[in-house]
Amino acid sequence: MSFSTFPSRARQVHLDFHTSPFIPAVGSAFDAEEFGRVIEEARVDSMTLFAKCHHGHLYYDTEHPARHPSMGEGLLEKQIEALHSRNIKCPIYLSVQCDEYAANTHPEWRAVNPDGSFVGQKPLGNDSFTWRILDMSSPYLEYLEAQTEEVMKKFAPVDGLFFDMCWDQVSVSKWAIAGMQRENLDPASPADRALYANRVTQRYMERLTAVAAKYQQDVPIWFNSRPISNASRERQFLRHIEIEALPSGQWGYSYFPIWVRYAKTLGLPMIGMTGRFHKSWADFGGLRTPASLLYDCAQALAHGGGCSVGDQLHPSGSIDRGVYDVIGQVYRHVEKCEPWCRDVVTTSEIAILLSTPVSERNGNQCFDGITKALSQLRYQFAFIDPDADWSSYAVVIVPESLIVTPELEQRLAAYMASGGKVIRDGLPGEESPFSAVYLRFDADKRGTLADTVHVFYERGNRLVPQAGDDVLARIVEPYFERGWEKFSSHAQTPNVPETSPYAAAVVRGNEALFALPVFRAYSLHGNLPCRQLVAAALQRLFPAPAVRVKGPSYVEVTVGTRGKETILHFLSFIPQKRAATQEMVEDAAAARNLEIDVKVDGPVASVKRIIDGGEIPFTEENGRVRFSLDWLEGHEMVVISGR
Structure with a gap:
């Protein structure tokens, strides 16, 4: 990559305002001076404001009947004026497929499931995050265009403009059936229904973009709730990318680290959107700790993006000063980092070929396992489309979830012939009869693992090493496969004493072959021998990565460059599962005595800490600079300046 993805405004807030028609006096307590002052003091430089919410109500002065029934003067106008006067930008939000007002006044516009029921909220239902969903092939689209x-x-x-709730919605409404028939699609076919739903989405994105362009060319528009993996194919609609990922909500802590590594390859300004809520959107009274929000924002900065924190304004219009005290603590830190984030190009040396749909063929687990393993080993990597140019990457990983076509096989062969290295995960072959096997590592392959056999919890395939292969670990099989008639003790059958003729993984020339689903297994079980297989392979294929770190594996490190500067982010946080279904961060984690070794292009003039300040002693040898951090807590940036 040779481009920066850092946005012009990097301290944003997404200010939700989904407000029931049964709430009185909406906006009555809005104080423009206080609103603007609190936002400005929190160092916010852009705030997304609501024209229309999921309830379908409008928050500006209008004769439209969907105007919120208890709102006095238009709220949006006053919000924009208060913020623009302080040089704070104000993108405008409109809800798309969620519109309770339209669904209630025009139930014929609702999307319909194949069984004839309406999509979304059921009669008498009040489930969280469940709304009545509109059909975009119905006249509702013209209604939304007019708004x-x-x-x-x-x-x-x-x-x-921020258009929300823009997924591909399958429907068998009368409008959708007629549309499918016009296009020679079969409404009874799930595949045809999905194809038509995507066509409908592409058309309404095009039409809404055209409406905006009538009044202003090149409006920055974001269609939210689209798969990030679609971004390269939908590039014509995009001026930037926003990755919605509230770790305390449905996304968890694994989603953002995957998708930011795909988004940053697309060359567009990028925003990581988290939320201040203890749980998820609209969690009034739920507030995360400053350290928790800092972790999310620091991750966005570390990957070349800006930050957005989700909030929801009280229906009265009164701004919550306590919430913005917390956001302000984080955004003052972000503001201090910004000069060292602008125009920086993030480093990616390993490319993972993305398989889509991600939910198929164990894709989600593969990408989660890859991200965790490589992050903990501090490799710099990105997810890319298989048809992208990956010639500049040192290593390409082919996950088990990717179907390798003959054309792709030819590209991989050409890449390796030119010196590129490949890791193939879950190599096809004869399936093992055992759902769990054991790994035996030689001393030079096992890293810090104990000298014993190590269980591998997923079924793989059998790989017989060839002459010249460097075997990373050998398979030791169990006495028998556990079953209802024949079993031993509580779990998998113990191993036989002797080593089998099969290998778990080998390095063969310019590629490493994993006979086992290593990354999926690491995602599912977190078993360190899985990660050690990856480490052993990369130590042989790619012995001089951008950065090496001796220190706790929870410390995340990213590398970027700007001219003669090499800029590193260090993140030290540990999400903990403190509730039944939720991970959280209360405090930053401390790490001591980190030893860092970084590849540089030339002689080094200085190594400096940006957050804590101060010069760092260093040594240089063979194109690498070495230094130590005696103390790290939370987020730190280090700048290596060339002479």
């Missing part, structure tokens, strides 16, 4: 046009007429030039 979008009114917003543009009233507010253009706008700082941006």
Whole structure:
């Protein structure tokens, strides 16, 4: 990559305002001066504001019947004026497929399931995050276009539009059936229904973009709730990328680290969107700790992106000063980092070929396991489309979830012929009869693992080493496969004493072959021998990575460059499962006596800490600079300046 993805505004807030029509006096306590002052003091430089919410109500002065029934003067106008006067940008939010007002006044516009029921909220239901879903092939699209046009007429030039709830919605409404039949698709076919749903989405994104363009060219528009993996194919609609990922909500802590590594390869300004909520959106009174929010924001910065924190304004319009005290603590830190984030190009030396749909063929587990293993080993990597150019990467990983076509096989062969290295995960072959086997590592392959056999909990395939192969670990099989008639003790059958003729993984020329689903197993079980197989392979294929770190594996490290500067981010946080279904961060974690070894392009003039300040002693040898951090807590940046 040779481009920076850092946005012009990196301290954003997404200010939700989904407000029931049964709540009185909406916006009555709004104080423009206090609103603007609190936001400015929190160092926010952009705030997404609501024109229309999921309830379908409008929050600006309009004759439209969907105007919120208890709102006095238009709220959006006053919010924009208060923030623009302080040089704070204000993208405008409109809900797309969630519109309770339209669904209630025009139930014929609702999306319909194949069984004839309406999509979304059931009669008498009140489930969280469940709404009545509209069908975008119905006249509702014209209704939404008219609302979008009114917003543009009233507010253009706008700082941006944020269209939410824009997934591909399958429907068998009368509108959808007629549309499928016009396009020679079979409404009874699930594949055809999905294809038509995607076509409908592409058309409404095109139409809404065209409406905005009538009043303002090149409006920054974001269609939220689309798969990030679609971004390269939907590039014509994008001016930037926002990755919604509240770790305390449905996304968890594994989602963002995967998808930021895909998004940053696309060359667009990028935002990581988290939330201040203890749980998820609309969690009034739920507030995360400053350290928790800092972790999310520091991750975004470390990968070349800006930050957005989700909040929800109280229906009265009164801003919650306590919430912005917390956001302000984090954003003052971000502001201090910004000069060292702008124009920085993030380093990626390993490319993982993305398989889509990600939910198929164990893709989610593969990518989670890859991300955890490589992050803990401090390799710099990215996820890319298989048809992208990966010639500049040192290593390409082919996950078990990817179907390797003859064309892709030819590209891999050409890449290896030119010196590239490949890791193949879950190599096809004769399936093992055992659902669990054991690994035996030689002394030079096992790293810090104990000298014993190590269980591998997933079924793999059998790989017989060839002459010249460097065997990373050998398979030791159990006495028998556990079953209802024949079993031993509580869990998997113990291993036989002798080593089998099969290998768990080998390095053969320019590629490492994993006979086992190593990354999926690491995601599912967290068993360190899985990661050690990856480490042993990469030590042989790629012995001089951008950075090496001796220290706790929870310390995350990213590398970027800007001219003669090499810029490193160090993140020291440990999410903990403190509730039945939720991980959280209360405090930053401390790490001591880290030894760091970084590849540089030339002589080094200085090594400096940015957050804590101060010069760091260093040594240089063979194109690498070595230094130590005696103390790290939370987020630190280190800048290596060339002469």
